[in-house]
Amino acid sequence: MFELFLNACIAGILLGGFYAAVTIGVSISFGILDIVNIAHPAFIILGSYIAYIININFGVDPILVSILVLPLFYALGASVYQLYYVSFEKYGQEALRGLAFFFGLLFITEVLLILVFGVDYRYVNAPYIDTTFHYSFMDLPLRMVIPCVISLILLVALQLFLTRTFLGRAIMAVAQDQLALQLMAADPIRIKRIAFGISIATAAIAGAFLIVIQPVEPSIGRDYIGRIFAICVLGGLQSLPGMLIGAMLLGIIESITATFYGPSWAPAVSFGLLLLTLAIKPAGLMGR
Amino acid sequence: MSAALLEVTNLSKRFGGFVALDGVSLSVAKGQRVGLIGPNGSGKSTLVNCICGTLHNEAGSVHFEGEALDGMVAHERTHRGVARSFQLPRPFVTLTVADNLRVPLLYTAHVRRGGHLTVAEANDRCAELLGLVGLADKGQKSPKELTQIEMRKLELARAMAAEPKLLIADEAMAGLSQSEVNDIVALLINLNERGITIILIEHIMRAVMSFSQRLVVLVSGKKIADGDPQEVVQHPEVVGAYLGQ
Amino acid sequence: MRSPVFFLVCAAVGIAVFIFGKVLNNDYFFFAGYTVLQYVVLATGWNILGGYTGYVNFGSAAFFAIGAYSSVVLHKTIPLPIPVLVLIAAVISGVIGLGMGYLTLRLRGSFFAIATLALAVVLQTLVVNWDFVGGSRGAYIIRPNTVPIIGSYIEYLFLIMLALAVIALTVARVIERSRLGYGFATIRDDELAAEACGVPTLRLKLIATTLSGALMGMAGAPFPYYIGYLQPSSAFGLEYAVNSIAMPMIGGTTSWAGPLIGAVLLGTLQQLATVTISSAVNLLIVGLLLTGFVIIAPSGILGLVQKYWKGRDVGFVGRRRVSAGGS
Numbered sequence: 001m002f003e004l005f006l007n008a009c010i011a012g013i014l015l016g017g018f019y020a021a022v023t024i025g026v027s028i029s030f031g032i033l034d035i036v037n038i039a040h041p042a043f044i045i046l047g048s049y050i051a052y053i054i055n056i057n058f059g060v061d062p063i064l065v066s067i068l069v070l071p072l073f074y075a076l077g078a079s080v081y082q083l084y085y086v087s088f089e090k091y092g093q094e095a096l097r098g099l100a101f102f103f104g105l106l107f108i109t110e111v112l113l114i115l116v117f118g119v120d121y122r123y124v125n126a127p128y129i130d131t132t133f134h135y136s137f138m139d140l141p142l143r144m145v146i147p148c149v150i151s152l153i154l155l156v157a158l159q160l161f162l163t164r165t166f167l168g169r170a171i172m173a174v175a176q177d178q179l180a181l182q183l184m185a186a187d188p189i190r191i192k193r194i195a196f197g198i199s200i201a202t203a204a205i206a207g208a209f210l211i212v213i214q215p216v217e218p219s220i221g222r223d224y225i226g227r228i229f230a231i232c233v234l235g236g237l238q239s240l241p242g243m244l245i246g247a248m249l250l251g252i253i254e255s256i257t258a259t260f261y262g263p264s265w266a267p268a269v270s271f272g273l274l275l276l277t278l279a280i281k282p283a284g285l286m287g288r
Numbered sequence: 289m290s291a292a293l294l295e296v297t298n299l300s301k302r303f304g305g306f307v308a309l310d311g312v313s314l315s316v317a318k319g320q321r322v323g324l325i326g327p328n329g330s331g332k333s334t335l336v337n338c339i340c341g342t343l344h345n346e347a348g349s350v351h352f353e354g355e356a357l358d359g360m361v362a363h364e365r366t367h368r369g370v371a372r373s374f375q376l377p378r379p380f381v382t383l384t385v386a387d388n389l390r391v392p393l394l395y396t397a398h399v400r401r402g403g404h405l406t407v408a409e410a411n412d413r414c415a416e417l418l419g420l421v422g423l424a425d426k427g428q429k430s431p432k433e434l435t436q437i438e439m440r441k442l443e444l445a446r447a448m449a450a451e452p453k454l455l456i457a458d459e460a461m462a463g464l465s466q467s468e469v470n471d472i473v474a475l476l477i478n479l480n481e482r483g484i485t486i487i488l489i490e491h492i493m494r495a496v497m498s499f500s501q502r503l504v505v506l507v508s509g510k511k512i513a514d515g516d517p518q519e520v521v522q523h524p525e526v527v528g529a530y531l532g533q
Numbered sequence: 534m535r536s537p538v539f540f541l542v543c544a545a546v547g548i549a550v551f552i553f554g555k556v557l558n559n560d561y562f563f564f565a566g567y568t569v570l571q572y573v574v575l576a577t578g579w580n581i582l583g584g585y586t587g588y589v590n591f592g593s594a595a596f597f598a599i600g601a602y603s604s605v606v607l608h609k610t611i612p613l614p615i616p617v618l619v620l621i622a623a624v625i626s627g628v629i630g631l632g633m634g635y636l637t638l639r640l641r642g643s644f645f646a647i648a649t650l651a652l653a654v655v656l657q658t659l660v661v662n663w664d665f666v667g668g669s670r671g672a673y674i675i676r677p678n679t680v681p682i683i684g685s686y687i688e689y690l691f692l693i694m695l696a697l698a699v700i701a702l703t704v705a706r707v708i709e710r711s712r713l714g715y716g717f718a719t720i721r722d723d724e725l726a727a728e729a730c731g732v733p734t735l736r737l738k739l740i741a742t743t744l745s746g747a748l749m750g751m752a753g754a755p756f757p758y759y760i761g762y763l764q765p766s767s768a769f770g771l772e773y774a775v776n777s778i779a780m781p782m783i784g785g786t787t788s789w790a791g792p793l794i795g796a797v798l799l800g801t802l803q804q805l806a807t808v809t810i811s812s813a814v815n816l817l818i819v820g821l822l823l824t825g826f827v828i829i830a831p832s833g834i835l836g837l838v839q840k841y842w843k844g845r846d847v848g849f850v851g852r853r854r855v856s857a858g859g860s
Contacts (some may be wrong), residue, residue: 104821104823108824271655275651275655311663379726382717387715394716
């Protein structure tokens with residue numbers, strides 16, 4: 001029983017690492033840029049399918065594929081932001097219309113994927129997907145360990161970028177004081193575009209992780225909306241370490257729930273947690 | 289001496305590490321005309337926001353007519369008679385200029401008067417207020433068609449529409465011409481003579497001096513002077529604060 | 534036009550449509566028409582919160598499903614006529630709307646939108662795991678073939694939805710022209726300034742969520758009888774969330790007419806597309822239209838009409854008559 005619990009916790013930690021990769025993009029777009037991109041899961045699923053196509057046809061490792069298509073996703077993100085800015089942000093209409101815009105994007109992406117790929121589950125082939133390490137009673141499936149490790153590396157890299165480089169700090173600053181940024185001769189719009197591009201680029205990698213961890217079909221994205229925002233809210237919107245803690249927490253709670261109560265309750269965990277946090281302490285664990 | 293209408297006691301407000309207000313106390317008697325000046329960033333607007341309930345102060349209290357306002361949401365304070373105009377105009381852009389004035393008439397004036405206005409009364413009052421600030425012919429226009437100056441006048445008229453006992457005008461005159469400034473000062477003095485207590489926050493010294501019976505100076509979140517306008521402007525700290533800019 | 538007159542005009546138009554359908558003598562008219570009218574109610578309900586106050590609700594499907602499942606629960610315990618079911622559904626979804634509002638309306642609009650999404654998923658998970666209503670296997674509703682006087686059962690359902698549509702439109706119009714409508718508009722435009730003007734924004738927002746939730750629940754109440762077999766995936770279907778947002782945004786969010794235009798146009802379009810193309814392509818079209826309109830014509834069809842016909846600024850409501858007294 002205890003071993004079951006411990007394994008659930010370990011699985012939860014590994015899952016949390018993955019969830020952090022899924023959420024990091026929204027930490028940037030929502031936490032720093034204040035853009036409610038609920039279409040982020042759509043970009044992740046897109047990343048999954050791209051990894052799938054290239055993996056199935058050329059045998060390239062899916063995570064490697066995602067790294068190769070990073071520039072593509074970055075450009076996609078930059079374009080989406082530009083459209084968003086020109087249509088909404090410039091006029092202060094983000095509230096209703098921006099949300100509807102991203103909702104539309106989410107929807108269109110999902111339906112297009114259904115039309116092109118159908119609703120069957122797709123999965124990739126890689127040598128580590130079926131391998132599991134066993135240490136005494138602990139089970140460590142490689143398909144979870146590798147994404148988790150790479151995700152942590154990604155997080156550290158982004159944290160360093162945001163806090164140590166000029167561009168990174170400009171991005172952090174644009175959230176707080178656009179005027180001061182302009183006075184420093186940096187164009188806030190360009191900074192935001194870069195940041196959003198980075199945000200969507202992370203979705204490519206998260207997408208590869210996703211299809212490594214589990215088979216994918218177009219409507220999975222919707223489950224992740226709750227997870228992403230639950231983690232963001234739990235962890236506090238402008239803190240990357242906080243986000244990681246939130247991700248781990250969610251992973252552990254979901255894993256324990258799934259182990260002891262069954263997987264059909266899983267969606268309710270993240271969304272319920274989100275509702276609770278919003279109701280009680282919207283500033284999250286680390287505060288905003 | 290008239291009893292204090294507004295009693296601000298030891299008000300403090302921080303934004304993260306930045307202290308916007310540091311133990312500010314202020315007592316405004318009924319019927320007074322108070323001027324509030326200070327360099328940019330000294331906390332004037334923060335003080336207004338805390339008094340009106342738009343922001344929550346961490347320490348200190350605000351009493352209006354003897355009643356503690358702490359914990360009350362902004363609209364409840366407006367219902368009790370505290371109205372303000374915003375430094376950067378915030379009109380309701382999907383309503384006409386006249387309808388902007390109708391909002392406080394519908395939601396506050398009835399509380400202040402003890403009964404709802406009829407359609408005719410509301411229309412009359414809108415027209416009256418528009419005329420008072422010089423926007424008589426702009427009633428049916430969208431606020432997006434107004435100039436900055438006209439929007440400031442609308443801000444002021446909208447605050448007046450709430451039938452306040454205490455009106456806080458936050459930099460209502462920025463950008464106005466000399467004659468327009470004189471008009472607004474005359475308007476405010478007129479309102480004051482009808483019994484409305486007014487706190488005027490301004491940078492235009494000429495207007496402040498001609499309007500105020502009492503002058504309060506805020507620097508870096510602290511009150512450094514409070515008294516007769518002529519004496520205050522010669523106070524060495526005040527001179528230093530302004531010349532040091 | 535005063536509101537009672539508006540109500541009668543709507544009712545008259547509705548009866549004319551029904552008679553037209555009877556003359557046509559084609560049941561498909563009533564099946565398709567029911568769906569379009571259902572969307573009129575759903576879109577109008579959504580718009581009271583989303584369009585009038587500016588708080589986007591992504592969980593419309595949840596309220597629709599609450600209405601549908603309350604009918605299922607009652608069907609399995611006490612048989613009741615559908616109009617009563619509609620009333621009960623309105624109360625239940627209204628209360629849940631109120632509760633959700635109370636939990637989340639003190640937050641910013643974007644948090645509220647996310648919370649509505651969360652609510653929809655939580656509710657769906659609860660229903661899927663609730664065996665009494667059939668869980669994920671679903672529930673059957675057996676209904677009679679004909680109803681005295683009116684005719685076939687589908688005609689009866691059509692009439693009910695017609696009545697609901699008339700009620701929804703009248704409610705929306707009454708709100709628009711009342712003090713409440715002004716309050717909602719100020720919340721949408723600038724909540725901070727609204728508070729400063731004395732508008733009790735939280736209370737108004739709660740009224741909006743309650744009304745909105747009630748209307749959307751009402752739209753769902755007859756659904757199990759329409760469809761005969763209710764599964765969570767169909768009650769909580771994505772098409773409800775998308776359409777209840779797309780229809781008001783395409784028609785125009787600032788007036789009762791917008792959701793009506795959007796629902797009739799988009800609803801009819803979808804009925805045609807589902808029959809001729811496929812339901813996936815049909816949803817794609819809706820998504821594209823929504824995104825396109827949001828970018829290009831944010832004030833919807835109504836806004837375009839106002840802009841070119843009356844020469845007014847787009848998205849601008851103009852003069853309203855205010856009824857004396859409060860609301």
